[in-house]
Amino acid sequence: MLSQIGKLLLQHGAETELVETSIKNAAMKLGCQELAILIFPNAILLSLPSGDKVYNTQLYKAERQDVNFTALDKVIGVIEQIDETSDRAKLLEALKDEKSLSPMYPYYLRNLMAGLGCGAFSLLFGGDFYIFAAAFIASTLGFYLNSFLLKHYFNPFISIILVSFVTTISSGLLTLHNEMAHIAIASSILFLVPSVAFINSVNDLTKRHYTTGLVRGVRGVIISFAIAIGISLALHLLGVEKFV
Amino acid sequence: MILDISIGFFVSLSFAILFNAPKRSLIPIIILGIGAVLIKKYMLLYNFSLEFSTFIAAFFIGLVSIYFSHKQNIPILVYAISSSIVLVPTVNAYKAMMGFIQISTHQINNQELIIQSLHYGLRTWLVFGAITIGIVLPTQFLKKYRFKIL
Known part of the structure; x- marks a missing residue:
């Protein structure tokens, strides 16, 4: 027990x-x-x-x-x-x-909320309503893909790379000739950020559980690198200069 | 002001639902998220640095979530993580990454670009550190008043 x-x-x-x-x-x-x-x-x-x-x-x-x-x-x-x-x-x-x-919230609600959260986050950095809509669509799509891949037992890191790739492609295509494209891309990827891993890591390290703390921290760093790999692949496809 | 409140509301609510937080903890999470957004915004208005204002906002989250976790018997983590998402510096991280991609592909001699992307990268890590330390710090020195199990 x-x-x-x-x-x-x-x-x-x-x-x-x-x-x-x-x-x-x-x-x-x-x-x-x-x-x-x-x-x-x-x-x-x-x-x-x-x-x-x-x-x-x-x-x-x-x-x-x-x-x-x-x-x-x-x-x-x-x-x-x-x-x-x-x-x-x-x-x-x-x-x-x-x-x-563990009763999960209904699936469509979680999907909708992923989109809403990322869209609202783009408003925080000064995006307008169009940016909000782009981030909403991109992150909803990304979250759908993420849960689909995890349901089929993909390696989590590979699925993160794929999801960030797809999210960046879709938000980048939606805001192709917009000056605030970087806000849309940066905020639509937000639902992948490994905040639990980082905060748990510092929590463990300060309470003298060094092994678990280090492992969780490394896991967080790997996840963030996976996100970065996905974004950079997508941006190379779309052309880096447009999104600075 | 109203825009900020609604941003805090939606971001913290949506991430609480993504992390599958219990239903009775949703209202405290929303309160914490709105408070953090407002604190960060008004400290930035009064010319404090981004790192320091993020730290104070995260400290606020850590301190108030101790109270809520004592009251509702839920671990501090549940409140702290879902509501601290609003403080994450995504645009800085994105700019740093873009700078590094540009350096690695071409523009080797562009010193300004190198320094700029280093600046954004360091700033991202500092703000991340400020968030985590700000959340963890109150749980350390208020050990006596902590949640019964935690």
């Missing part, structure tokens, strides 16, 4: 300190005093004492990593429910049932 908690938290984008303290908290509530945890960027090592000098140690892997804050909220709610009287099998079942654990 503890491992399931940790795995879920690690999969859905929690920082290391949060994973560790919530596992410890749940262990205390389940009545287990001694516990050793080692957290890797994509795995958890748990060691529980059972009897005299006999330890149960096991390694659990987190299969994928995405961002899903509702799941974090639900897992913490389950930890709160644990006490002497509660039915443990039921809680474990609740943790294992992924569908009910």
Whole structure:
């Protein structure tokens, strides 16, 4: 049960300190005093004492990593429910049932919101309404492609390159002879920015979880380079001089 | 002013939905996003530098999200990440990248271009650093008042 908690938290984008303290908290509530945890960027090592000098140690892997804050909220709610009287099998079942654990917002809403957010961001840098429309269309298209590729189990980095390529091409074509084309391109790519990775990285580094912090930081840097590769490919096709 | 408020509203709401934030945390995220946009804008109007005003806005997000996370029992991360998207310096990053592409393809002798793109690149990294440090800092020295689990 503890491992399931940790795995879920690690999969859905929690920082290391949060994973560790919530596992410890749940262990205390389940009545287990001694516990050793080692957290890797994509795995958890748990060691529980059972009897005299006999330890149960096991390694659990987190299969994928995405961002899903509702799941974090639900897992913490389950930890709160644990006490002497509660039915443990039921809680474990609740943790294992992924569908009910993290109800996603409807797909079309997320797609629309990706477009709206990036469009509004272009207004922040002084774009006009036409730029807003271009960023909206480009990022909606990009988000659609992104979720399509991830559904078919593409390598995430390659899919990021492809998505940023397509987004830049479409926003660049829409604003081909416009002076503010750079605003449209720069803001339509925004939904790919690895903000969770960067903030988690600094969070971990300052709380002395150096390994996970470094790995998350490197992951963020790789994602941003992938975005840059996609954009530069697209701009070479369209002609660099037009978009300075 | 109204434009800024609506920008903050839409950007923070849409990224909260993209990151699948819980429904009861949407209103605090929107409040934080609007506050961050307004703080950054008015500090820039009073001639503070971009880095410093971003830092203060991120600090505001970190500080207020501690309050909300205590009240609603949700990790700080949920509030901080979705609302700090408004501070990301995309145009600077884009200009730096464009400059580097131009240098690498042709225009080797153009010194002004090299210095300009270096300037934009450094600025992007500094602003990124300001965002992350500004968010993380309040959670460090207010450890006592932190969220029960976190």
